[in-house]
């Protein structure tokens with residue numbers, strides 16, 4: 294099978310590797326669509342995320358969908374031919390965090406495309422069957438691949454303990470920001486101000502329910518106008534911009550909340566210390582998604598959320614480098630680049 298490995302920053306090679314075979318309890322999945330996440334782009338250009346550094350050539354890609362092609366012994370929840378969305382993390386389900394309902398922070402849980410765990414830019418993977426989640430026929434493979442970023446935004450909104458009527462500001466209208474927007478809307482947010490420097494993303498945000506979609510530099514004025522200078526109830530940082538974290542602290546109301554989802558280039562954040570302290574803000578750093586994938590599949594199947602428009606650009610596995618370059622420049626109105634590994 295084809296396996297695309299990142300050998301060092303900016304350098305992919307396609308390898309011919311044996312098709313992996315499922316052990317008992319596992320499934321073999323032929324990969325269909327894989328989204329190019331900002332985290333994949335960090336690996337591609339920097340060879341690291343924060344203090345985690347790649348050493349051996351690695352297969353990236355974790356926002357994936359596929360078809361079951363073989364099953365290990367003892368799997369009766371799936372059958373060959375089932376179409377699935379894939380949970381990219383494999384928590385231990387035994388540690389104190391897993392047992393207390395937070396498998397998303399299981400220390401050292403393997404995660405696709407994060408050293409040393411290979412990801413989905415390849416023809417086949419094997420993975421525990423319970424982490425391959427059946428999708429209805431009405432959900433496309435592209436949409437199924439976008440369930441992962443949708444679940445991240447949905448989880449952040451859940452963690453924020455939003456209540457109907459809350460006002461929300463979101464920095465970044467990529468797949469995570471748009472997912473946060475949809476989840477906030479479903480949760481009853483009264484006003485949602487979203488910002489992004491890219492016009493196509495702002496237009497998309499308006500289409501799927503933003504009250505206002507503006508340039509990042511206009512957020513402070515917009516929040517003041519919308520809230521009569523009271524400040525926003527919940528600010529979500531989904532852009533990876535370090536300054537946006539600072540802005541979130543500035544625009545949040547007294548006793549407001551700042552939710553941080555973006556992955557910054559560097560490994561430190563500047564933030565507005567006095568504004569945050571005087572307002573007694575709560576900040577929560579959000580890690581991935583948590584036990585909400587099935588709920589998100591239902592939202593999409595029922596038409597309550599729409600992830601189809603995220604898949605704005607398509608590439609073959611061999612064109613992944615081009616997809617990465619486009620993701621770096623965020624050119625051409627890109628929302629998510631999709632690698633169509635198998636049609």
Ligand SMILES: [Zn+2]
Pocket residue numbers: 330331332355356441442
């Ligand atoms: Zn991702």
Ligand SMILES: [Zn+2]
Pocket residue numbers: 384385386387388389390391392396399400
């Ligand atoms: Zn665990």
